[in-house]
Amino acid sequence: MRALNIAMGALLLFLLSVAISVFWLLPLKVKLRLKRNGLRGPPPLFPLGNLLEISKRLKETSASSLNSVTHDIHSIVFPYFALWRKTYGKVFIYWLGTEPFLYVADPEFLKQVTSGCLGNKWGKPNVFKRDRKPMFGNGLLMVEGEGWSHHRNVIAPAFSMTNLNAMINMMMETTSKMLQQWDHSISMGKNEIDIERDITINAAKIIANVTFGISNEEGRNVFQKLQALQAILFKSNPLIGVPFCKFLNPKRTKEAKKLGGEIDHLLLKIIESRTREEDDANVNTHNDLLGLLLASNQESAKVERKLTSRELVDECKTFFFGGHETTSLALTWSLFLLAQYPQWQKALREEIMEVSKGEPLDSTMLPKLTKMEWIFNEVIRLYSPAPNSQRQAREDITVGNIHIPKGTNMWVDVVGMHHDRSLWGDDVNEFRPERFEGNLHGGCKHRMGFLPFGFGGRICIGRNLTITEYKIVLSHILCKFSMAVSPAYTHSPRIMLSLRPSHGVQLILGRIEESN
């Protein structure tokens, strides 16, 4: 018995020393190396890093609700960064648990440490990969190195404009159903609608249809489970970076894992039956992304290896989670801003009329909606659905006198850059879509200061899909309804993985013939 106790004690001691060296000594070494570079930051506390201060600042901001609508939102959504920037500037080190993060809101610094072949030295932070595994698995958003180039080569053709144009009718039909419900609601005397909820459901249906189709029972089943998984993983993990944090919320971890497993199983069944169908018929019988991916996979098999069914499952999940919330938020914030600026509603209606001449929009008309594109860009500048990008150094990186040790994470504060007066000028926090007239970067003084879709080779693959969907859905809504902000609306943008309105977006809708 005594010998057993001694053995157990020795084992515990061994595990403790491994934990200390992995979770404390190694990060400490990174900290000292970064400090030698002159990179400072708020002092971390083992094992939480700066999480206590982050949570304190967030509580303070959520307690103080905004009385008026301001687009100056950086200090609202990232109050801790806004504070630290005052002391440490636009590049500093902070800690999520025992993970060191290089905070970057300086586009020139970002360019220097990521451009050219340096881009390949950055991967995606392991700490987020683990947390978001049930959503993205090893799909395009997370895969690295040669695997990433292979996935990207197979996937890119599926997102060609020709393929996306074939999806326009489906987008219109799905949206029409939402608009019929709004119309019915107005008939019943209820003209205040939380458009965030409806737009999100509409976007989820569109992306699920675009990806694997939900007209049959199997597709609908996957869709429902994906939505349930989304609800569980909706909030960012407040203890991210703290060793063993997933064991602190075993219920969430278990539920997410169970649903993730069920979704994988259902998607695998769809993929396998599609592969069989296509082998039999020798043609691609589906023109959704999965069908296009399977066709492109056949082509790629002639030169490289095929993506496995398991990898295809992860891609379907990545499209769903990466594609619907971002697009729905771009639309939601747009409707909110258009409700605030009726002159832009009018300008867009006139543009739609001029381009379509009253006919349903088709693929040749969409590129002519240029003012709508300015609005899109201005909205995702002010309320960037993807508020940050993250990387992790896979090797030591040296540029001039900057040395970034292997393992350091990087957090690019996109909201910070999009609201930086020194990059955009004094009107930085004003809604001025015309800044994008004939100017892809909206007049930003640095090309890397406007990053709604990320940067480098890993720029968003779905941006053409988004802009197509955005134009179709927004035009459809604007032709049928006018909108004004309801007194029930509280302006409270927050980061919940994406940049969201925390209490929905309540708008007062009017039928367009009534309001004109």
Ligand code: HEM
């Ligand atoms: C307004 C809409 C969207 C926004 C703001 C957005 C934003 C982004 C950003 C910032 C990245 C880079 C992430 C990083 O650097 O770590 C990204 C990558 C990605 N996005 Fe989007 N996205 C949008 C729509 C979509 C759609 C509709 C899809 C697909 C259906 C999609 C699929 C992806 C994928 C697969 C990647 C990974 C690309 C790679 O690493 O090669 N996104 N997106």
